[in-house]
Amino acid sequence: MENNISILVVDDDQITRQTLSMSLEDDYNTFTAENGREALEILGREEIDLVLSDLDMPTMSGLELLAEINNLENSLPVIFITGQGTIETAVQAMKMGAYDYITKPVNVDRLMLVIEKTLENKRLKEENIFLKKRIKESQPDLNLVGNSPEMRRITELATQIGATKATVLIEGESGTGKELITNVIHYSSPVAHGPFIKVNCSAFAEGVLESELFGHEKGAFTGAVSTKKGRFELADGGTLFLDEIGDMPMSIQVKMLRFLQEKTFERVGGSKTFKVDIRIISATNKNLEQLVKEEKFREDLYYRLRVVKLEMPPLRRRREDIRPLVENYIRKFSDLHGKPISGITDEVLQLMKDYNWPGNIRELINCIESAVVMSRSGVIDIESIPEYLTYKTVDIDTDMEGGLLQQLERNAITEVLNETGGDKTKTAKRLGIGLRTLYRKIEKYGLED
Known part of the structure; x- marks a missing residue:
């Protein structure tokens, strides 16, 4: 007996109910109910994995029971037993979410196959839900904190862009959250479950960056002892995030432009052409338009990267x-x-x-x-x-243990505190000292309230 699987048999006919229960009890835990109300009571107190129910019952029909089960927190698979005259109703039940139906007289062997198939389907669904939960938990924090008009606009744009596969350029000062908005776009996109590969273009020397992006063949250069896939290949079916794109050398910009035009590339030292399906998101803390004017960034590449442009506002x-x-x-x-x-x-x-x-x-x-x-x-x-x-100004502190200077300092602090009504922030600002420094001096001179 599979003691961890429980089946509830619901039928108003006692003989049918007992016969079905006896047919299943060698393999499963079985519970029985003679009507829908009793079935719901059992579901409320027992861990049931599957419901096997007659379709045509008094008091509460099979369809009404199904509707109640669908409203439960943990919806259960339902298999109906039906006579020839109620097959149309059974089909309606399938549309309402029933897993399958068996016609009378019941063939026990076929019933066992349908139950096994139903339980396997239930197991796969639960496993899928669990895996999706794990994936969601493993994702970075996607909460864009803030209610300012700027952040509401950015959030709306990120959601809108995320639903597409458009190439995105994100500009903004260092530390403004460019990578966070990239996470939001990727995990909101059609390729959210695909690879999400990130590379910082400023972290590698020119030759190394080319190999990192496009990969290399064995023997392509000194130290290339084996073939290596680049980030473009690793990101196939997902998103490639190119951070600090403004630092990409001109020689690599040429290969980047070709990829954006044709979706193809070759590994370093290789002749085979590879084609991948990836979304490109790039980010920079530089003004790419200015770099284009200075001929430090290719104009044609800039416009290819800037299909959609987002600007992350500074915190100030x-x-x-x-x-x-x-x-x-x-x-x-x-x-x-x-x-x-x-x-x-x-x-x-x-x-x-x-x-x-x-x-x-x-x-x-x-x-x-x-x-x-x-x-x-x-x-x-x-x-x-x-x-x-705190305010960074010259500290008027002194190493003197006492004397006129300290007395003057104490009097000045006391006077300004009185003028500001004890507001320490205003006092520190008026005195031109840091707030923490003011607290030290208040303690030093015994000026606490």
Whole structure:
């Protein structure tokens, strides 16, 4: 007996119900119900894998039972037993989601084959759902955090572009999230389950980059001891992401242009022509139009790459996204480092909103991780953040242990604190010192509230 498989037999005729149950009990766990209501009660308390039901029953028909089963959280495969006069109803049941039907009188051997086939189909569906879940879990974070008009526009465009196989060029400063938007486009595309190959064009010397992209044949150059597939071949059926495309040497730009025109290429040192089906997404932190004017980038290649163009805005142009970004990464790094951080002070959040973030989101992420690690109070406060976020001016501190200079400094801090109503951010700005420096001096001179 396959004790892990349970079948529920539903039939208002006691003899039929018992006969079917006895026919199956050597191979499966069986449960019986004489009507649909009793069947639903059993389904509510037992782990059932398959339902074998009569189609024509009083109180609740087979179709009504099927509708109820379809509404369950875990829908089950249903096989119906029908007489010759209700075959049309059985066909209707199939359209409603029933797996199969058996006509009366029941041939037990055929019934066993149908059950095995149904259970195998159920197993494959569950396995497929599990694999899709694993694939989704293995994908990078695709959440584009932010509610600014800029990010709403980018999100809408990425979704629209993702449904196609168009070649995409993404421009933006370093750290603005160009690779993240590439992930969104790929995983929203018709080739989402295909390969997703990434290569940074600035990370390789000219000769090495050509081999990385197009592959090479054995003996093509010194050290080529075997044939190697390039990124174009590895990306066949999926997406190739060319990061820092603005750093691609002119000699390779020629081969790149040919590929975009003909979808063909040859490996380094080879004569065989390869044809692949891939989507090209490229990104750069440079102004390609300016490079074209300076004749440092091919104009024809630029227009081939720029079928669709996306520009990732710098963080300073969407400051309203700083709060949700900060809160998102506080949660992320709190979990990662096992530190329960409840939030961030208004003072520090304002500093982050005022800062220009030349390194954009990448710099913000690093800052938040550092602050989470350095926090001692369970809150991101002024003592947690990197010093560079406070105003960088000459520190008026002195090594003197006492004397007139320190007295003047203490008086100046006290006076400005009174003028600003105790607002430390305004006080630090007025004094031309960093906020953290101000806190040290307040503690040093005993000026706490």
